[in-house]
Amino acid sequence: MGKVRVLVGTRKGAFILNSDEKREHWQVEGPHFPGWEVYHLKGSPANPDRIYVSQSTGWFGQLIQRSDDAGKTWTAVSNEFKYDGVPGTHQWYDGTPHPWDFKRVWHLEPSLTDPDTVYAGIEDAALFKSTDAGASWTELSGLREHTTGSTWAPGAGGLCLHTILLDPTDHNRIYTAISAAGAFRSDDAGKTWKPINKGLVSGHIPDPDAEVGHCVHRLAMHPSQPNVLFMQKHWDVMRSDNAGDTWHEVSGNLPTDFGFVVDVHAHEPNTVFVVPIKSDSEHFPIDGQLRVYRSKTGGNDWEALTNGLPQKDCYVNVLRDAMCVDSLESCGVYFGTTGGQVYVSANGGDSWQAIVHDLPAVLSVEVQTLS
């Protein structure tokens, strides 16, 4: 009988939510690291007891914690993220050059095969890698040193590398996304990178279809179709069928195509989930109705999923790392809100229930499917 472990990062600590495969009754553990911002925590696919955590505050900076026993105990590992060489400058909000400066780790992506290998996406945008379970970190500087790097500018949330996708069929292929630079792909395990933003159109930059400068909010991939990518951009839901070489819009009949999250059903590679948010000026659902939208056709045709979700007076947001899916036979879909709710659907989105109602603002949600 399967079970799930949901890892929730919040503004005031981390929580671990456990259930069996029915996903009806939940045990809530936490807060871990109470009072600290936990931007992200994620378990190793190669060893589910191994969990990496990004923990930070404005006072004490960044910490990385590691558990080898599924969150029972934690060890602080290296928190030293030193840019390779002399990092130079990127663009600041006003267009002036601004020195690259480490602020925090937004996202941790453990290797698919080696529990001691983990990638970290940081602000100001760069990609780091550890091959010793977090004891040390090395920048994969080919990304930041791309010829366009000096032109990258932050979005409102900072110049953050927030998405890392590892191709399960090609260990040399890595995708990243940066707000507000765009999406990038490496085909040589992170040594060199190319922008993959053809087809994106962004009204907030002088050249709407520029090579870089797009505020990509999230990328998603199904492991059986690693060349098919889905993107929630600042505005627009996009799809690529050629590993990001070109994109086309699949917003279709969505009531708004602004949002942060996008994810793919565990067993149906063309079933995609987004949570439309009213606009970039109003970060909450339209008309106070919290609705997940599902496309079973890989985009364009979307249906609203409302059963069990609040349909009035709901003005929360769902942040970019706060949606995930499990791989149980009946795919579970999860998302967390800035209002402190974590919702689960145990039937691929048909109906929803709140696992918890009153956590601190949720920053990230990941799930581990356990046997």
Next chain:
Amino acid sequence: MIRVALPYHLQTLAMVGKEVSLEVAGQVTQRSVLNALEAAYPMLRGTIRDHSTQLRRPFLRFFALEQDLSFDSPDDPLPTEVARGFEPLLVVGAIVGG
């Protein structure tokens, strides 16, 4: 022994009480005390001063004997009462809401 008082979150991180006692070799300065603190409690590296610049993190202050020592040179000798262990060096986090 030099006494250092830590803010709550660093106490929990280092799994210690409000104060720690440290052996400090040579002259007792902010730098030598923090070096000794980080050697004894490696998990505190980067939380009080920046890894690279070794500068105090902006939302922290160093107090002792009702004086703010935050802007003294890290290589200035600390007050005798601190160096002799009669008074602690206080590492204090800024007050903030939220």
